[in-house]
Amino acid sequence: MxxxxxxxxxxxxxxxxxxxxxxxxxxxxxxxxxxxxxxxxxxxxxxxxxxxxxxxxxxxxxxxxxxxxxxxxxxxxxxxxxxxxxxxxxxxxxxxxxxxxxxxxxxxxxxxxxxxxxxxxxxxxxxxxxxxxxxxxxxxxxxxxxxxxxxxxxxxxxxxxxxxxxxxxxxxxxxxxxxxxxxxxxxxxxxxxxxxxxxxxxxxxxxRAWRNGPWLFRVPRPGAASHKYSRGHVGVAAGPGMTGAARLVAAGARRAGAGLLSIAAPDAATAAVLRAGDPGVIVREDLGGMLADGRIGAWVIGPGLPPGGGTRDLVRRCVALGRQVVADAGALRAGGPEALAGCAILTPHEGEFAALFGPPGADRLSSVRAAAARVRSVVVLKGADTVIAAPDGRAAINDNAPPWLATGGTGDVLAGIAGAMLAQGLPPFEAACAAIHLHGAAAALHGPGLLAEDLAAAVARVLPTVWFD
Structure with a gap:
């Protein structure tokens, strides 16, 4: 273990x-x-x-x-x-x-x-x-x-x-x-x-702490009876003018096993841009209808979204409806910790963590545990030594992330992978551990010169290494 x-x-x-x-x-x-x-x-x-x-x-x-x-x-x-x-x-x-x-x-x-x-x-x-x-x-x-x-x-x-x-x-x-x-x-x-x-x-x-790896989670292997609905439906909220972030989230989620991926576009122009992208992605303009659809059980909110009240309200609506939310980027800057309470997973980098909870200081492990308990969510403090902590005190430290992950957009792909893990039924702590491990393993497999656009395809290649019957 x-x-x-x-x-x-x-x-x-x-x-x-x-x-x-x-x-x-x-x-x-x-x-x-x-x-x-x-x-x-x-x-x-x-x-x-x-x-x-x-x-x-x-x-x-x-x-x-x-x-x-x-x-x-x-x-x-x-x-x-x-x-x-x-x-x-x-x-x-x-x-x-x-x-x-x-x-x-x-x-x-x-x-x-x-x-x-x-x-x-x-x-x-x-x-x-x-x-x-x-x-x-x-x-x-x-x-x-x-x-x-x-x-x-x-x-x-x-x-x-x-x-x-x-x-x-x-x-x-x-x-x-x-x-x-x-x-x-x-x-x-x-x-x-x-x-x-x-x-x-x-x-x-x-x-109550582990080195992160496949011993901490069980990603279900698709079986003969699997279909797109049984493999989980992930929703992504897109922002105007930054469609690339939503597309990277979508790519990460789909390659990590989500059966369906729907993007909520804020307006017709953004929807048109998104529809010109990957044909397997569903693009909708009725956010309210998507929120009411209980089949979309996992949401990724924040990449490409502005850090304002609208993003904060969207997070709160999803949580109130019982949806599992991965909060990243703009969602982490749309309010204080209380606005994020009850999300399934928060994925701040060190600057975002400091803005929410104060600098992690010398004892990063204790700081992330305290943050997770405060917001009743799994908190992932991203970095070369990513720390994952659950509200109950469980924690994992990841050590498989290569330095070429330090490029724009890889965090969006990570958020998508985490959403896919939630959609496939993993509890939040296990979903976060799986996402972080797959993210690092995929980057290591690709090697130097990695772009965020490359990362999702590499995830598909390492995914079978963590499947369980």
Whole structure:
């Protein structure tokens, strides 16, 4: 299920495993073995310096040093401080027979590889003094244990200083900070290692965050008995003069599986332009009739619409009629949060989110959760590390979006995909997760040079990868 555990939840998982009969030193040996294996697979034997903190993270480093030395690597350990006597980390340190050197910039400068085992994901205060000086000045490739030291595993933010790792080895489950930027960037490649910690500890922890992916949603595979009405009908409100936005929404929804797509045109001139486009799109000029048609259960409102009272009123009418609304663009700027309460999905980028709820700040995950609870809607904070949160506290972080999505119109396609997922019966949280995943996967499949017009066709190519019978 790709659960994400906060550092506090990970500590509870460790404690539950130990209480269940797995000695802590056994887990530490397994973690250090995973680090040593990752080093041997990724790097050639070079002068290696293990920077070891006084806690369990440092204990993992002492184990990795011993195993690398046994494999013939030239290894030294530089302890920031010795582990507290009687701890598992102290036992791991006592098993080391190799050289112990000063924790200093000079020693770090002599290394061809640095294993950063100073602080783990649960760091609660900024890195300062000698530790900050050494970590900030590392020039050799860095393999980080759990997270690069100085990185907050809960938020992905840097506390004081943190090195740039080329490889990070973490254990049992990822933390939010492995996916949230800048943490994701600083981790480099992240390896999730199995250290024998049983999955049976998770029910007692009840995680509420996940890495986004197909394990979070079920998109129905069309069957022999499927027809255009059973696959869902999506309505789109078009604005005057910006017909391209509505057309991109329509393309995203249709390619993502909606059986029918109707656009409500505000006037005859706009309708004429829309009818000259894709022939499979229904264009109507009777908005009231479309709103009264209960078969149009999902609406996308906002792309191409002006941020005024008319857009706000349309959102409120749809919600009052029990329609599921994806609110984007103009709808997000047509009133405060209360005007959007009860929508199925809101899809703001960071500027729109800040205007509605205030800047997300350092703890993006908590901010989006609070916003979702406030408006009783799923909120999608779009970005390279898109956060999806439901009013009940469930959240997902997406990490499959390539940089070439940063082009005009791709958000309109995303809104259409989300509308199609709602129309096909997915609940709002699952619909948002599916839309974000498909959006990123389609862009990655297409590759550089992506235009919004290309994206919908690519969605059709990745859609079968998430179908379930």
């Amino acid at each position: 790709e659960e994400l555990l906060t550092p506090a939840e990970m500590a509870r998982a460790d404690a539950a495993a130990i209480a269940g009969g797995i000695p802590g030193i056994v887990l530490m040996e397994a973690a250090g073995r995973a680090v040593a294996r990752a080093a041997m697979r990724r790097f050639r034997p070079v002068r290696t310096l293990v920077l070891a903190g006084p806690g369990n993270n440092g204990g993992d480093g002492w184990v990795a040093a011993r195993l690398l030395e046994q494999a013939g690597w030239p290894v030294s350990v530089a302890p920031l401080a010795r582990p507290r006597p009687g701890t598992d980390a102290a036992l791991a340190a006592a098993r080391w027979r190799g050289p112990v050197v000063d924790f200093s910039p000079a020693e770090a400068a002599r290394a061809g590889l640095v294993i950063d085992a100073v602080f783990g994901a649960g760091l609660s205060k900024p890195v300062e003094g000698l530790a900050a000086e050494v970590l900030a000045g590392l020039a050799a490739p860095v393999l980080a244990v759990d997270v690069p030291s100085g990185l907050d595993g809960a938020t992905g933010q840097v506390l004081g200083a943190a090195p740039q790792a080329v490889l990070t080895v973490t254990f049992f489950r990822r933390k939010p900070g492995h996916l949230l930027r800048p943490g994701r960037d600083l981790c480099g490649e992240t390896i999730l290692a199995d250290i024998g910690l049983p999955g049976g500890v998770l029910p007692g922890i009840a995680p």
